[in-house]
Amino acid sequence: MKSIGIDFGGTSIKIGVVEGKEIIAFADPVITGDYPTPAALIDAIADVVTSLREQYSDIVAIGCGVPGFVDFPTGTIHNLTNVPGWKNIPLKDELKKRTGLPTAIDNDANAMAIAEWKLGAAKGCDHAVCLTLGTGVGGGVIANGAMVRGAQFVAGELGQTSISYSGRLGAYNNPGALEAYLGNNEFAADAIHDYAAAGVDKNISDCTPVKLAKLAEGGCEIALKCWDKFAQRLATGLASTCWLLNPEILVIGGGVANAGPILFDPLTKHLHAQLSAPFKDHLKIEKAHFSNNAGILGCAALALDEVE
Numbered sequence: 179m180k181s182i183g184i185d186f187g188g189t190s191i192k193i194g195v196v197e198g199k200e201i202i203a204f205a206d207p208v209i210t211g212d213y214p215t216p217a218a219l220i221d222a223i224a225d226v227v228t229s230l231r232e233q234y235s236d237i238v239a240i241g242c243g244v245p246g247f248v249d250f251p252t253g254t255i256h257n258l259t260n261v262p263g264w265k266n267i268p269l270k271d272e273l274k275k276r277t278g279l280p281t282a283i284d285n286d287a288n289a290m291a292i293a294e295w296k297l298g299a300a301k302g303c304d305h306a307v308c309l310t311l312g313t314g315v316g317g318g319v320i321a322n323g324a325m326v327r328g329a330q331f332v333a334g335e336l337g338q339t340s341i342s343y344s345g346r347l348g349a350y351n352n353p354g355a356l357e358a359y360l361g362n363n364e365f366a367a368d369a370i371h372d373y374a375a376a377g378v379d380k381n382i383s384d385c386t387p388v389k390l391a392k393l394a395e396g397g398c399e400i401a402l403k404c405w406d407k408f409a410q411r412l413a414t415g416l417a418s419t420c421w422l423l424n425p426e427i428l429v430i431g432g433g434v435a436n437a438g439p440i441l442f443d444p445l446t447k448h449l450h451a452q453l454s455a456p457f458k459d460h461l462k463i464e465k466a467h468f469s470n471n472a473g474i475l476g477c478a479a480l481a482l483d484e485v486e
Contacts, residue, residue: 180234181481182227182279184242185286185473186210188260191219193226194471195234196478199297201471205230216267224276231277239280239485240273241477243289250331253283282484286473288325288334290466291318293476294429298467305425307416308466309336311432315357321423337361341414356415360408362387362433369404376400391437405437406444413448420449420457431466438465 180202185192191208194201205226213219223242231237246258253270274281284292291300291308295318300306304323310316315337319326326333337357338348346364348355358364366385373380378400383389393401416428434441442463450458468475 179239179482179485180237181239181241181478181485182230182237183289183474183476183478183481184223184240185289185477186242186244187286188245188258191223192474193223193230194474194478195230195237196475199475201474203230203233210261214263216264217272220269220272220276224273227273227277227279237279239282239481240277241282241284241289241479241481241484242269242273243284243286243473243477243480244269245286247332248283248285250284250327253281255283280481280484282477282480284477284480285316285318285332285334287316288318288327289476289480290316290431290468290472291320291334291429291476292325292479293468293472294431294466295320296479297475298472299429299464300427303426305423306427306429307336307419307423307425308429308431309416310466310472311360311362311412311430311434313362315360319423319425321425336415336419339415339418341411341418356411359411360415360434365390365404365408365434368407369401372404373400387434387437391440394437394440402440405440408434409441409444410448413445413452416445416449417452420453420461424457426460427462427464429464429466431469431472435465 180195180197183194183196193205195203208222247256255264255267255269258264270281270283287310290310294300294308295306306320308318317334317336319334338355340354342354345354346358348358366382369385370380390401394405
């Protein structure tokens, strides 16, 4: 069966038709800021869906992932912090009304986790934790072969878990929030500080994950230490998650995962140092299979679950 996956971003909305684990068609992106109201933007998305259905008459459902909190059963968006006006919007009902198709709405980090669980690095696993590292830190949890959503459907927000009771404040006034250390901007700021302490001037553009990885690969001791500190902080957060959930696999996505061994070698070392033998012997740590297309793939898979 074919379904449509919609990756709703603060800048643009990517829409694709998925069959199996392949995106067989992309629509032109919908520019989020071009539409002044939620209703106008929903109309634009529905128009794209209608156009795709004219090309693929056997599309059976729609899935959409959004960067905010969602009431999963009703598909109501509580709030999108980066898109004005999106508060308490019944997106599921509105898209279903405009298109006539079964529709599912979820958080975008959950959509990434679903893609990796159904189709990617965690395929076949009943217990998995998926983490996406970018400007923020998002996550999704699978336990006993099902997504863990929680009482208010906000479970899996690993970026808001703490690695220090007296640490940096997160977005919700939570001390030691993982996101306050591992977001791309925070990673860059820490690297700038470390270079300055060594008498080297750097700026934000010099300290992106891509550039820091290249510097580390070239043998730069400061960059290597930056990555080791990043990995240790990530490992501390993931160790707590492992003790709580006992996953089979940890899947790491987002731009920093492209650093490869520069990240994964120290991450494995620091994580193993905090776990007992059963975890160390059986836990897999993998890079996410999907990058920019994870949202579309995960949402399309979610859409098929809605049909079933």
